[in-house]
Amino acid sequence: MPRIFGVEIPGRKRTEYALCSIYGIGLTLAREICEKSGIDPAKKADALNDEELSQISKLLQTEYRTEGDLRREISGNIRRLISINSYRGSRHRRGLPVRGQRT
Structure with missing residues (x-):
């Protein structure tokens, strides 16, 4: 392989x-x-x-951008959303759907 x-x-x-x-x-x-x-x-x-x-x-x-770089960028974006207390960030923090799906 x-x-x-x-x-x-x-x-x-x-x-x-x-x-x-x-x-x-x-x-x-x-x-x-x-x-x-x-x-x-x-x-x-x-x-x-x-x-x-x-x-x-x-x-x-x-x-x-692949593998580790991409994973770091995505997690950094999520951390930024959480730190600025946006609606999407609060949904990420609680582990709920972020893009408007029903719960």
């Missing part, structure tokens, strides 16, 4: 679907990454060589 950013991506899957196992990357973004790095999205993740993996890692590091 190849590793990107400390995340084991499933080797038996196509590259475009395997990249979705990284936090912050969906199918559309995975296809965009494959296109920018010049990798065939239908290629299995096990078939990627070291050069292609490093190319994907470099692209993710420079252009996208």
Whole structure:
């Protein structure tokens, strides 16, 4: 199984679907990454060589927020909402739905 950013991506899957196992990357973004790095999205993740993996890692590091950075940003946004005593912050604090769902 190849590793990107400390995340084991499933080797038996196509590259475009395997990249979705990284936090912050969906199918559309995975296809965009494959296109920018010049990798065939239908290629299995096990078939990627070291050069292609490093190319994907470099692209993710420079252009996208993923894994730890994204998690920190989201938790920071929630902490900010709580600290300014907004309605959304109070809903987060109480563990209730934030976006208007019924309770």
